[in-house]
Amino acid sequence: MEAQVFNLSTNRFPSYSNHLSVNTSSKGILFCDFAATYLAKCRKSVKAKHCYQNVLDHFVKFCRINNIAPMTYEIGMEMMEDFVYYLQATAKLMSTTVAGHLCHIKTLLKMASYSGYDIDYTYSDVNVKMDEHDVVTLDRDEITRIYVYSNLTKSEIVVRDLFVIACQTALRYSDFSRLTEDNFIDNVIQIKTQKTGTLVIIPQSKYVREILRKYNYQLPKCPCIQYFNKVIKSVCRKVGITQSVPYERTIGLERVSLMVEKWKRIGSHSGRRSAATNMFLAGIPALRIMKITGHKTEEAFMRYIGLSKEENAAVLAGNMFFH
Known part of the structure; x- marks a missing residue:
């Protein structure tokens, strides 16, 4: 199964492999399914769940654009970098928002690991440089x-x-x-x-x-x-x-x-x-x-x-x- 990732320099979608049919020995679940189930059952506050649902909605759009349905173990460094790029170039979000979304996705993958599913730990190497706070205060x-x-x-x-x-x-x-x-x-x-x-x-x-x-x-x-x-x-x-x-x-x-x-x-x-x-x-x-x-x-x-x-x-x- 081939997935597509957008390349800004060429305005085309070069291929990379989605190893859904290759890693048959890996124990996984469709990431979006796991995330939806986890958010429905966890005891996080309504406000926190809203934040997680927001990033999950973005990830679903990212998957549709790229024609992929990743298992938990398929979201590694490459796919995470592509998702960050989507948030920046397509969704045009502020760097602080992108960093927050990245943190929430990482947390969901960590919860998948705690639940016994295999994950690709290279995702943790992806980070977003946040803006320094230009603090406005009143004297x-x-x-x-x-x-x-x-x-x-x-x-x-x-x-x-x-x-x-x-x-x-x-x-x-x-x-x-x-x-x-x-x-x-x-x-x-x-x-x-x-x-x-x-x-x-x-x-x-x-x-x-x-x-x-x-x-x-x-x-x-x-x-x-x-x-x-x-x-x-x-x-x-x-x-x-x-x-x-x-x-x-x-x-x-x-x-x-x-x-x-x-x-x-x-x-x-x-x-x-x-x-x-x-x-x-x-x-x-x-x-x-x-x-x-x-x-x-x-x-x-x-x-x-x-x-x-x-x-x-x-x-x-x-x-x-x-x-």
Whole structure:
């Protein structure tokens, strides 16, 4: 059985072998069948299953285009590289999305192996270079401007207040959006994070205490993260967070580089990153901040925060070594 893989340089489909009828001694199952069965039975969250189903839908399209129906043991380095190329050249996905899809496919193949099916381990050698994070954060002055700005609608005020809490606590949307009175103990916030299940304890800043008192410790709820991100962009635009900032991404096979107004880059996660960055600039040791953010290594934490070279120099200037 011959399968076809697209070659960009020739715009044709050169052949490579699908050894479906050759590896008769291998114990396998059609990969797409295994993946569908696994997702139906596994105990992953609805959100996680949606992510896996998304990549599986792409893989099914890839198989149809190339006229293949691979067994678990037939997905090796060559086919995986072709699939990555499909995601980049045909689906034109961003590099971070391609990397995520690749990770999910690898996980499904690993689960197939755990289930007793043979696999071609060369697939694990295929990787995608992800874009470096061009982190957009808000400094303390910008957060104060957002906090004191008064010309907002009622719905914008709710989103603004929740965002300021994120900027003061480094909590994700999945955590700050479900804070209740039970999480406010003395002058700290205690919550077990949804993503990692880790208990974090965060001191309440002045702004946080004021917001909690404003709502009598019963914070309003936001309909969904998409609504939140849309409204906080509108708030930042009203406040005047409009300076141009760089935006660089790899989309498909092209590198996109342009300047956009800063408010367009702000979302729920900007609060978490702003908090981590501002804590670090305030002199709080990285290892202490990591107790809140959940980063396992200082290297990963330093990539996460939005620290410019100028800000890094300012932090170093305060060290006794430079006195």
